[in-house]
Amino acid sequence: MSVRPLIALHPQRARLFAAGVPAALLALLLSPFTVPASADDTPVRGSARMGMGVAAHDGSSPASAGPRAGQTEGVDVASYQGDVAWPTLWDGGVRWAYTKATEGTYYTNPYFSAQYGGSLGVGMIRGAYHFATPDTSGGATQADYFVDHGGGWSGDGVTLPGVLDIEWNPYGDDCYGKTPSAMVTWIRDFLDRYRSRTGRDAVVYTATSWWNTCTGSHTGFGKTNPLWVARYASAVGDLPAGWSSYTMWQYTSTGPTVGDHDRFNGSVDQLKSFARN
Template sequence: MNRRVLVAGALAGCTVMAAGGAMAAGWWTPWAAGELAGVDVSSHQGLIDWRALASDGVRFAYIKATEGGDYVDPTFAQNWTGARDAGLPRGAYHYFTLCRTGREQAAHFIATVPREAGMLPPAVDMEHKGPCRRGPTMPDSVVVSEMQAFLSRLEAHYGVRPILYTTREFHDAHLTELRGERFWLRSLFAPPNFRQDDWVIWQHHNNARKRGVATPIDLNAFRGDEAALQRFALQPEAGT
């Protein structure tokens, strides 16, 4: 192998390493085409410095609030306040299980998440297909109706229809016939190849690094500009 080949090989290796480093750091992002950068967080991220995070190119955040009928994320209240104080539009999400009715899960979310002006629409995470630890798992035939009961109760309370976070696997198993909903889709490193006309947020990275967060973090892209994000976040005044 001559020197030119060696140099070319070394340069190619550096390019691959740089690309891999950029992806890990969260720089390999889609908003060159106009989308805005966001994150979603839970207790897995530990203590977050929200001002540092907001200074690292982040424009919005979704924060885990609840799961099932009785679990509250232990960092929700702190993250909810921290994101607001850092000036970030933020919304809360619920991890929907197949173990409790939609009505029960909606009541739990509503009891936990305040209704505030400027918050993003609530989101429901629909990806769980495993068995329940206690009690029966709801049959496939009622998953959509129970989820819709959840959505309708949140819409009545918060004044806006929640968005649906889902994976391709869960979508194809349960949600293919669903119409008229807005989606937040998980599709790592490539644009979503399903619900292409229906997605509002795209989760494209699950192992990024951002200032103010000690652990890897999920990255998302909002489909629109700053004005569209402001319209997306428009909410009634709390208590109205």
């Protein structure tokens, strides 16, 4: 197994490398701060994060910097970011954040509590997301796992609804080996169980090309589930089938401080109303 060290996030570890620490020991010391990869460079289960395949499948063009009128800046983070500089993000205009909580039924983010609480601590409205792996277990089962490990919702005004992150499979077949009809059933099972557990409709995070390919351009969720669309460009472009507008837009993976930056399609007051439902 190889590792990709995040020395930029933890420069004190860089001194170990400079001091000639053996590679095997260095990998062990760095393990809490790394994203593992297998020998053939296939990601290890648990390492997936929101938007992992967007640039590779849809391309990327320079995104306009700074806030847009009528929209509110946000970020999404996973264990890959480690300890996040939340005050820096707040000072840069970020007002909301999502943290990866779970993946499949086999992974919970070890940084979840620190990241989820850290964003709230500086005044952000925050929520949790689940990276779906439809080839490992059923939709309802994964929804239960998500809710049981940080993905719940309450109308306290500072908690955003949970997100189903459904996108390209980083571990194999893009559509997880499912036909479009089977994928739609899986998604419906997840969303129905999430609503039954929390009383709130989950947000669907996806990319237009993935959705239209892997669900057969299914239109059945646009009236109930808010859309978070992924497109690394200066314009959001075509939306997935079934949605006529988006609630959130992940517009870049190269933004300041954490990389993944997003925009809520409304003001801060509208964001607060969205959190309260």
